[in-house]
Amino acid sequence: MRTVMAEDRCLRCGQEGEDSFHVFYLCPTTKEIWSHLNFSWIFNSHMDTWSWLTWVFSQGTNEQCRNFCCGLWSIWTNRNKLLYENRSNASWDISKQIQSYILELEGSRERVLIEGTSARSRQSSQRGKNAIFFDAAFDLKNSRSASGLVVCNEEGKIVAAKSTLHEDIASPFTAEAVAGLQAARLGIQLGFHTLDIIGDSRTVITKCQNTSRDKSKIGAIISDIQSLKDQYRRIRFYFIPRSENKEAHSLARETLKKGGEQYLEGETRSSRGEMVPNHRVSSE
Incomplete structure (x- = not known):
């Protein structure tokens, strides 16, 4: 059964009216929590x-703002437990709860990062x-639209690049699908028997991986x-984040x-990670 408050005084300190500013800022128990x-x-x-x-969100770092939000949430949750369940925790116990929750969040983020790195390593x-x-x-x-294609050998070294x-072109998805088609055609022109085609459009990559007929607006291109x-002999399609596809993105x-198509061979990376043409085969 819920407790009916006869007055609006704070249940923790009983000193003054309980509004949001009192709950999260003025209450002595809250001040102790923030101090801990x-x-x-x-x-x-x-x-x-x-x-x-x-003001707090403008002054704090990203980590501090995240922890501050965890604190607000826990303070409010414990306030409701006291009001509706008559369960009271000391400021130190609430602080411990907040710290445990923050550690749990950090652990989850580390697991995601590790799993993502492992997946990319396996894929590579x-x-x-x-x-x-x-x-x-x-x-x-x-x-x-413009297609940017970058050809790499097994060492990850750029050996050719082409733009068209x-x-x-009706939409960005169409543009990505056309670029994927250009990549498949380029592999044949280069005489590749095995090829990995890699792009940062998850939708296009997924459609290329499927064997069933695609009935979307880009279905004809996927076909x-x-x-x-x-x-x-073997062709595979991989998705990567945009941050790992900078050369093809910049080329496109x-x-x-600039409106100028090009085909370059013997590409290498400069000290800044940019493509440097060793030999220009043709420029259209």
């Missing part, structure tokens, strides 16, 4: 609740000798990609901006 968590710096007088919260070790990274840049106003302009699989954007 090394958050004494958040006390800034002559503020209302909204101004105080805005499974890749074949030849790989083509692809990306697209899209111009909505002019319905144009396309007209009458063209699927039809080229028979010309390889530069081509769309």
Whole structure:
């Protein structure tokens, strides 16, 4: 049965009216909690609740803001337990609860990072000798796109790069699918028997991995990609984040901006990670 409050005084301290600013800032128990968590710096007088919260989030680091939110949540949860369940915890116990929850969050984040790194390592070790990274840049106003293709050997060294302009492109997804098709065609032109095609469009990569007929708006392009699989002994498609596809992304954007297609061989990386052409085969 819920407790009915006869007055609006704080159940913890009984000193004054219980509004949100009192619960999270003024209550002596709350002040002790913030002190235990090394958050004494958040006390800034002559503020209302909204101004105080805005100030804290503007002053704190990302980690401090995250921990501060955990503290707010726990303080409110314990306030409700006292009100509705008559269960009271000391400020030190509440502080411990908050610290435990923060450690649990950090542990979960570390597990995600470790699992992501392990997955990328496994994916890298499974890749074949030849790989083509692809990306697209899209111009909505002019319905144009550019494909950026970067060819790498098993050591990850860039050995060729190609960019192509396309007209009458309906959407970014179409642009990505066209770039994937260009990658499959380039592998055949280079005489590859095995190839890994790698891009940062999860939708396009997933459709290329499937063997069933795609009925979406880019289904015809996906069908063209699927039809080229028979010309390889083995072809595989991998998704990577945009941050790991910078060369193809930069090539596509530069081509769309400047309007000049190109095909380069003997690429290497500069000290800044940019592509440097050793030998220009053709420029269109």
